[in-house]
Amino acid sequence: MTKKVVIVGAGPSGLLLAHYLLRRDKPGTACAKSDRKYQIEIYERRADPRLVSFPKYRTYSLALSPRGINALSHIPGLEEAVRAVSVEVSGTIIHQKNGKTVFRRIRTPQLTLDRTNLAIAILQKLVSSYDSSGVKIHFDSKCTGVDFANKIVKFENNSTGQTEFKNVNYDLLIGADGASSAVREELLNTDGFESQQKYFYKDYKSIFISPPDPKLKLHLQPSNLHSWRLRLNNATNLLLLYQLDGSWSGVINFPHGKNQIAELCSKQKVLQYFQENFPEIAGAIAEEEAEAFASRPISRVVSVSCNRYHHGDSVLIIGDAAHAVPPSIGQGCNSALEDVVVFDRLLDEYSDNLVEALEQFTVRRRPDAYALLELSNYTLPLSQKLFIEFLVRTSFAKLMHKIFPKRFQPFLFDLITESTIPYSEILKTYQKWINKVKKTNEKFLGTI
Template sequence: MKKQQNILIIGAGLCGSLLALRLGQRGYNVSLYEMRPDIRTANISAGRSINLALSDRGIKAMKLAGIEDKVRELCIPMNGRMLHDIEGKMVMAPYSGREHEYINSISRGLLNGLLLNEAEKHDNVKIHFNKKCKSVDFENTTALFKDYKSNTEFVEDADVIIATDGAGSALRKSYYLGKKFLFSFSQEWLSHGYKELSFLPTENGGFKTYKNALHIWGRDSFMLIALPNLDGSFTVTLFLSYEDGEYNFGNLTTEEKVIEFFQKYFKDALELMPNLIEDFFTNPTSPLGTVKCSPWHYKGNTLLMGDAAHAIVPFYGQGMNASFEDVTVFDKVLDEGHEDWETIFKTYEKHRKRDTDAIADLAIDNFHEMKGHVNNAIFREKRNLEMALEKNFPDNYSSKYSLVTFNEDISYHEAMLKGRAQDKAILNMLADKELDLNDDLKTNLEKVKAATQEILDEDRVAKDFKH
C-alpha cells in the first residue's frame, strides 16, 4: 500500500498522539485534530494534574516509538499498595515478588505533551487544536469539524479516518445513530462516581507521605486512593456511591458532613488535606463507565481505537496501557503487509477485541478487590503466598496482577483466564485448608499449578459446549 496516504486522526489525547507519532514514523501523511487547546501551553496548575499508572504494556509502546528514556524521566515508581487501615496504620503490599516489577505514576499532561512534541518533529504530521469533530460520514470518509476559534464548521476528507476521541467518540456515535450496519454497543455505569482531591507538597517541596506507593484507604463500599506527582503533591481520588450507604455523593453537601466523613473513615488522610473542602466543592463528581462495541471499523474507511473503542474503569491502572497497546498491535498488523485498509482493520479487530473485553472485565473485578478484599484475611494469605512464589520461583509463577501488568507479551485474555483460574484455585484450597502456608513452598507451587490446570481443563470442556 502506498505510504503517501492521508490519515486523519480525531483526538490528540494519549492514544491519538502516540498513533500520530508512530504513523508519522512509518511515513504516512497524518492530520491530527483535537477539540481542546494545546495541552502544552494551556494553563494547568501544578499539583492538580491528573496522574496515571504506566506499566509494561504502555512502556512496550514507548519503546516501539523510541521514546522510552524520555518517558522514564517523568515516572515515579510505585512498588506496591500502601494500605491505610481505619486506625491510620499503614502496611505495604508489594505488587510483585520480583523487585524489577513495579508500576509508575506519571502526569497525563506531561506525557501527552511529550508525545505531541515527538509527533510534531515529523514534517508529515500536522496537528490542529480547538477543532471539535461533530460527526463522521463513514461511507464517504469525511469528518465534520467545528472550529472553536472562528466558530465555523468545515469538512475534511482523508483516505482513512481513525477516531481516538475517547469514551464520547463522535465516530462511534455516528456508527450508532447511522444504523447502516449491525452495530453492537454497550455502556455500563457503576453505581459509584469519583472526585479528585489532592495532598499538596510540603513547604520545601517534599512528599507528605510515602512516595513510592499507590496509597489505598479501602473501606469495603468506598475507597480513597493517592498517587504521587513529581512536584511532591499527590493526586487523591475518592470513589463513592452516588446514592447508597450512610455517606454518598448525594448527601455530602455541607462542609461539616464532608469533614465528618473523612474524620470517621480517612483520619490520617484528612490530616494531610487542609485543602479538602476547597477541592471537594470545586472539583466535579464524575461517573465511571465501561464502553464496548463491535465492529470497530466500517469497511476500510474508518476505525475506532483507544477509549473510543473500549473505555474501561480505572481500577486496574490499564486504561492508558491498553490504548498504547492498541498502537503496538496495530503497528504489528501494518508490518504484515496487507493489501488494503479493510483487511488491516479487520485483522486488527480480530486480534484485539477479545483482549480489550478482558481488561474491561478485569478492571471491574479489581474495583471490588481494591475497596474491600485487600483488608480480608484470606485474600492477604493468597497475596502473601503469591509474593513468596514470585520471589522464590521468579520464572515459574506470576499472579493475575503480574500477568496483566508486567507480562506485556501475554495477551489480556490469556492473563484473565490463567489469572482467574489461579485465584480460584488458591482461594478454594485456602478455604478448604488444602494449602498449608508453613509447608515447603515448592510443594505449594505444585499444588497451585495442578489445581489451576484442572480448573482450566474443566472450564475448557464445559466451554466447548457453549461456543
Template sequence: MHKIIIVGGGLAGSLAAIYLARRGHDVHVIEKRADPLQEPPANADPISSRAIGVSMTVRGIKAVLAAGISMQELSQCGEPVVGMAFSIRGQYKVRELHPLEGLFPLSLNRNAFQRLLNQYAARHQVKYSFEHKCLDVDLERKTVLVQGPDGVVQHLHGDLIIGADGAHSAVRRAMQSGMRRFEFKQSFFRHGYKTMVLPNAEALGFRKDLLYFFGMDSKGVFAGRAATIPDGSISFAICLPYVGAPSLNTQDREVMAGFFGRYFGNLPPASRAELLDQFMALPSNDLINVRSSTFHYKGHVLLIGDSAHATAPFLGQGMNMALEDVQVFVGLLEKHGNALELALPEFTRQRKVQADAMQEMAIANYEVLSNPNFLFFLQARYTRYMHQRFPRVYPPDMAEKLYFTSVPYAELQQIQKKQNVWYKLGRVN
C-alpha cells in the same frame, strides 16, 4: 502512504499520530481542547488545571519507547513505582513488587506526558486542529464534519479515520448509526470519582515510589487511590457512590469532613481541609464501561482506546491498553503492506479478545475493592507463597505480570482463574 485523520488528540491519538507520521503517512489530528504546548489562560481554574496522576505499566512503556520516544524523556514525566500500599485502619500494608523485564511502572504526570507527545508529534510534522469539534463522520466517503472555534464547519477527507475521542466517541456514534448489526453496550458503575491534588507528598508521609489504595476497610463505602507525580504533589482519586452519605452528591460539609477525618486521619488538619474544599468545589466524573462488537468499518474507520473499550480504572489499564492498541495497529499495518482492508479486520480480531478480558478483570477488581474482606490479603499472600514453592505447578502472581510485563490480557485472565481455583483447593485442604 495514506492520509489519516485522527479524531481525538489525547494520549492514544497523539501516540498514533507519532507512529504513523514517522512511517511517512500524512496525519491530521482533530482535538476539541486547546493546545497543551501553549500557556494556559490566565483565568484557568488552579485546581482543575493541575496535573492528574495515572499509572503507566510496562506494556504502556514499551508502546511509547517503540514510537522513538526516549526513556529518559519519559521518565521525566513520572516517578518509578516499586510497590503498593493498602490503608487499613490508618496503617499501611505495603506490598513490594519486583521488575520482571528491567522496567518499573511509572506514576505519571498526565499533562507532562501529553506535552511530551505533542512535542514529538510536532517534530514529525503532524498537523493539529485544536479547539475543533467532530460533529459527524461519513463512513463510506471517509469524511469528518468539523466545527472550529469560530463556528465555521468544514468537511475533511482521508484514506482512514481513527476514532481516539474517548468513551463518548463521535466516531463510534457514527458507526452505531451507520453500520448494520453494530452492537454496543454502555453501562455505568454505581461509583463515580473526583480527583484532588495536595502539594509536597513527602512532607505528608507518602513515599513517591508507592501507589496508595484506600477504602479496603470501608465495607464498600468508597475506593481511593493516591500517587506522587514529578512536581512532588500527590494526586488523590476518590471513588464514591452517587447516592447516600457520604456520596459524590453530598452537600453537607460536616458529613464529608467526617469522611476525610475517618479515612485520611493521618493527614494534617489543614491538608484534610484542603481536600474537603476541593471535593466540594469539583464536579464528579462517571465511571463508564463501553463494549463494541467491532473496532473497525471496512478499511475506512478504526476505533482505539476508550472509543473502543472504555472501562473503570480499577485495574489501572485503560491508558495502557490504549497505548498498546496503537503499537499493535501499526504493526499490523506494516505486516499487511499498509493494506487497510486487511489490517483493520485483524486489529478487531486481536484486540476484541484482549479488551473483553481486560474489562472483565477490571470489573472483578472493582467488586473486590468496593466490597473487600480480609481474605483478599490472605489470598494475595497465599498466591505468592505457592508460586515460590511450586513454580511449575502454581500460576504466577497476576499483579506482577500485569504491572511488569506485556503478557496479553486474555492470558492474564486465565492466570487469575487458575489462581482462584488453586486458592479454593488450598482452603479446602
C-alpha cells in the same frame, strides 16, 4: 501513494499512533511529501494543552505498567521523555482501618504521571520529530459527524468566538476520541455495528494536597501508591500518588448516588469527613482545598464494549473509544497504548494493506478487550473476606514465583500489571477466581 490519515482525539492513543504511522517511512530519510506512506492530521476538541492550564480536576494521575511503557519504548526517546515527567512507584501501601499498613511490592516499577502531562510529552516529541508535511495538529476542533460513504469527517471550531465548520476528507479515519467517542457514535449508523456503554457503580472526585506546608503532617512514602479503603465493606476507597512538584494527587472512589461524599457541600463538612474517615491525611488538607473539594464536580466512569472496531478499509477506533474500562486495575491507558503496537504489527504483517489490517485488528483485539473488561470489573473483590483471600493469594504466589519462577506465576493483579501477557490469556488462567468475585460482588452490590 501517500494515505491521508485523520486522527480524532489528541489523547495518549491518538498521539502515539501518529508516531507509529510516521515511523513507517524508512527511518532517517527525509521523505518528500509524495513519498510518504502516511500523512497525518490530528483534530482535538480541547485547546492546546501546552498553552493553557486545565483545572486540575479535569485531569488525573495514572499509572503506566510494562504494557504501556513497552508501547512508548519503540519510539526513540519517547519513554525517556515520559519518565522525565513521571514518578516511579515500586509498590502499594494499603492503609488499614486499625492504622496498620500492608505493603504490596511490584517487581517492575510503574510510572505515575498526570494524564495531560503524558499527552503533552507524546505531543512534544511528535512536533519535534516531524514538520507540518508529516503531521498537522488542529486544536479546538470538535468532530461532529462522519460521512463514511464519501470519506468526509466534520469539525466545529469555536476558538474565535464564532463557530466555524470544516469538512475534511480522509483515506483512513482513526477514532481515538475517548469513551464518549463521536466516531463510535457515527458507527452505530453502519450495518451490524453494536456498542454497549455502561456506567461503573462507582463515581470519583479528585483530591489534591499541596506541596508540604511545614505545619501540616503527612507521613507517606513518595515511591509508593497509597490506598485506603473506608471500612472494608463500604466500597469507598482513596488513592494518593506523589507528584514531581512535591504535592500529592489522588481520587476518592465511592458508590454512585448513595454516599456521603456527594453531601459534602462545605469546607467544614469536608474536613470533618476526612478527619473521621481518613485521619492520616486529614491534617494535610489545606482549607482552600477543602473548599474546592466541596464544589468540585463528581465524575462518572463509563465502560465501552463494541462488536467491531473497524468499518471497511477506512475507519478504526482505538483506546477508550473502542474499549473504555473502569480504572480499578489501572489498565485503560496501558491497553490504549498497546492497541497502537497491535495495529502497527498488523500493518507490518499485511504490508500496509488497510482492508486486511483493519479487519484483523477487530479479530485480534476483541478477545483482549472483552477480557480486560471482565478483569477490570472482577479482579478485586468487594467483600472483606474475599479481599483478605486476595491479599493472601497474592503474597503466596509472589513468594513461590520468587523461589520457583518457572513453575509458579504471580497472582492475577500482579500478572496484569507486571507482564505483557494478553488479557485474554490471563482471563483464561484465572477464570475461576473471576467467577467467584463476580458472584460475591454482584451480591454485595445489591447491599450498598
